Amino acid sequence: MKKDLVIIGGGPAGLAAAIAAKEAGVEDLLVLERDSRLGGILNQCIHNGFGLHTFKEELTGPEYAARYIEKAEALDIPCKLNTMVIDLAAEGGRKRVTVMNRQEGLYEIEARAVILAMGCRERPRGALNIPGYRPAGIYTAGTAQRYVNIEGRMPGREVVVLGSGDIGLIMARRMTLEGAKVKLVAELMPYSGGLKRNIVQCLDDFDIPLKLSHTVVDIKGKERVEGVTIARVDENSKPIPGTEEEVACDTLLLSCGLIPENELSESIGVAINPATGGPFVNESLETDREGVFACGNVLHVHDLVDYVSEESSQAGRNAAAYLQGALAGKGKAISLRAADGIRYTVPASIDVSRMGETQTVRFRVGSVYRDAALEVTCGGRVLKHIDKRVLAPGEMEQVVLKRSELQNIGNSESITFSVRTEKREV
């Protein structure tokens, strides 16, 4: 089978990319989704808070997904469900997509362009290094979310959550509402990994304690979890002896972060940024493999689906431009440097001759800053200075650069993003 454009993943990223590509004139496209329904992770996110930016109303995950699914249907975009992409390879200018499903078995699709939209998955327990047995009752928060919200089953009655990522916070509320007792949320870092609004609505509203700089050091129980031992940690995240505290529970939820799902990106040889776990991309959201684009959580973990949709539409339009030969020949790329407190930027480089009127640059900071500023500099010159009352790793930041600003930087090879704080001087 041959296709102009193959989109891997039918979550919000894949759907928005497909819609934008089709609207930009790509007729011969196909969305591949391994699940039995479109919508990705949104199907299990039944809480509200989606779409505030895009639709100016607070939708639940399934409602937000439905808007894009209906649009994709109205545009007659072909989607193959229950179809898993198992390999991706480059052959000359073409891409070979190997897929598998029950009806058709294993086969190959030859594509001129590919959009990676596989989302992310939760960090598994193995990565956490908690000693002790492996009793039943330990779940990642996302798995618990699936049980409760899609299958309608409760994983347990007395719960401790390790990690304060958004899924953990949302599940603390969800299980409380369903009648469980959530004893506490322990977070290794001195700050939460989740959005502030989720701390207010999910923990404070229900008087669930958030223990910062704490971790689980032991799990009790052989067959089933009977309790955990938590302890305070020092600046180096090492448990402090003598601070241990036993907490009885039958369930431990792990919410220790998400990692972009990039096995396929790696199999086609795309370079991965260790800071995001996702591909390095340029201003067109194209990876270092020509004609291979990436968007959504596979590129970097987003907290807001609105930004996923926006970014993915851009990837879809760029893939269309690429197929139509309109993604102009490469000029000189300016690299974006993440320095002083900034962990990464997406994109990682900008070719001014290919960018639009404006370019949104998204990034995360490495720790919590108060009364600080974001600065974009080139040589010694400040291009942007944005004051911020609070910056936190849990909240993605963005800066919009204008083409005119970048045309003025002369021969510079890079621009630098950094956090400026008064405190550093003291």
Add this chain to the structure above:
Amino acid sequence: MSGRREFVCIRCPLGCNITVETENGGIKSITGNTCPRGADYVTKEMTDPRRTVTSLVRVRGGELPVVSVKTAGDIPKDKIADCIRALKGIELSAPVRIGDPVAENVCGTGVDIVAAANVGQA
């Protein structure tokens, strides 16, 4: 009597830190909000805190056993538990479409519960 309370606005993901100075039980000043919605939020939060509630109800004959539902508007925070309890007994029949009515005037709040996902027939 004067006092001071700290809030995090939840009206949008920016999550502004808002400080309210009070005097004799009334609000004297509100600072830290980036937009007027923040002032509205803290005023309500001090007098009549409300939340949108989402949960699940059972579905008979559907491709999935449950469907997510939500309050069509926000309800008083202290009614959340009652509202969840009221949903326990409800069972819908597939197909269910987004916006389908699930319960009227839940717990006397004047707010209806509506379906928030599509569940087709099995």
